[in-house]
Amino acid sequence: MRIFAATFLLVSAVFTCSFAQEKTTSGNPIFKGWYADPESAIFNKQYWVYPTFSAPYKEQVFLDAFSSEDLITWTKHPHVLDTSGVKWAKKAMWAPGIVEKENKYYLFFGANDIQNDKELGGIGVSVSNHPGGPYKDLIGKPLVGSFHNGAQPIDQFIFKDTDGQYYMIYGGWSHCNIVKLSKDFKSLVPFKDGQTYKEITPDKYVEGPYMFVRKGKYYFMWSEGGWTGPDYSVAYAMSDSPLGPFKRIGKILKQDPAIATGAGHHSIIHNAKKDLWYIVYHRRPLTETDGNHRETCIDVMSFDENGLIKPVIITKEGVKGQRLD
Template sequence: MTNPIVPGWYADPEARTYQGRHYIYATRSFTEYTRQMNLDVFSSADLIHWQTHESIITMGDFPWIWRAVWAPTQMEHNGRHYLIFASNDIQKDGEAGGLEIAVADSPEGPYRGYLHQPLISRFIHGAQPIDAHLFKDDDGAVYLYYGGWGHCNVARMNEEMTGFVPLPDGQVIRSVTPPGYVEGPCMIKKDGLYYLMWSMGGWTNGTYRVAYGVSDNPLGPFGNKGTILERQEPVAEGPGHHGYLHLPERDEWLIVYHRRTIGDPEPGHRMLCIDRMDFADGGIQPVVMTDGW
């Protein structure tokens, strides 16, 4: 395996495995984000040879999207495949866009419009509706974590994936913002513990990095247990907005993320990479970035 795993500029990866094949859903990374008008997915059986599936969204089903799509999350649920992604970079309530949801019969799509309107189209608890991450718990409950502008929310999806069911405290969308959170949430459950990870710093430069917190409940609370992925001389800088893969036959965890060449002034020059992620004593060890492993 070599890093980056595919040529070209891509960011915000979400990784899943279906029937022995790994899928990485990604943003087309342009500094001028109005060019990001669809999403691509890469698939591989061996994490070495990747097939590209381009333009997986049927964008005609989303006529209100006019300037950007990015930051996908994906999940199979009840035999169908769902894709949630951000659109239009809305800056206030009342603007068209937010978090969109689409559906397909296979992991690579094509993904068609599901609701004929955004899933979340307004600011709740201060969170810009971007950077979604779907997580399925052991009991089958599907949670949506999302949010930019320094605020992270969680909601539980209904069985039809059309909206949300109230959480135990009666809230439908709940704030779970950990200290230092900026954007890009990601949830892993391991040995009964919930590890919420997120990005800090700025995505346009080398300050981007990943921190995490741990709870015994998917709704938190989550403290900040420290940074696990950050600038590493001479390999790369600005690593973040990640997903993960679990290889159960080896009980190996991989972090799938984007990073930048040190000192590159072009914000859009982000590349997809994979490295090992190790857990120990109820925590996540610092990730060592590599050019290949």
């Protein structure tokens, strides 16, 4: 009888331990390593995140990707793109932007951190037959390789409008441009007024633009503050057009001194079938002072009855597991 009781207790303990260890939320960060500027997407019923490898510029010579079927367990896809396949890129490979078109995947990226028009670098574009790569340079040179309207050519976001037109929204140094992409993504197309680079910079914009449409309204989001400091944050505006005008409404993502600092440079995941919204962003643990020590996190984003974005509550738990039907 004692042997039976002991065996029962042992089995119960193992079962309880296994059950307790089974994750039901993503946790934050969602994967290990220093990663920032996360671009997120849904491809083939999987969640994907494409971040910057957060390290000194000369070490930023590749991009990794991560995929998940449930927001909890993430698979790493190392070096989906690196400078060995982009002859003009030497360092500072930053802030990917991803889009799928006609069964091909286009990964846009910034490289070389150019400081003026005499330097080689800017925004490039690569292509693959699979979201996990490998990606190859599409045009062999930067798509945008110089300054326009004061905007450093970095932090590009690819936006598909409701009419099927693809735009690229980009810019650092507190200036933001919107440009029209050609159908093959190999060049830019002028607007009807002859302009190629239209500035849409809202108040307090710094970098990291993002845009989405909800109920006929264009939501334009960006990062404010300094990326190495605790004041890094995300604000937004709304308009009836992707060209604006965009009047700043306010911040929706910022640090919580009890959890993490420097919460910013984000992207959005929208589960359209269940109308669930998530914000994917980077932040700095309270234990870290190195500017590059940033980690990728996810939390719930929601709206009020007027369509305004509610302030995001940053958490250690992250979000509940959610599969895509």
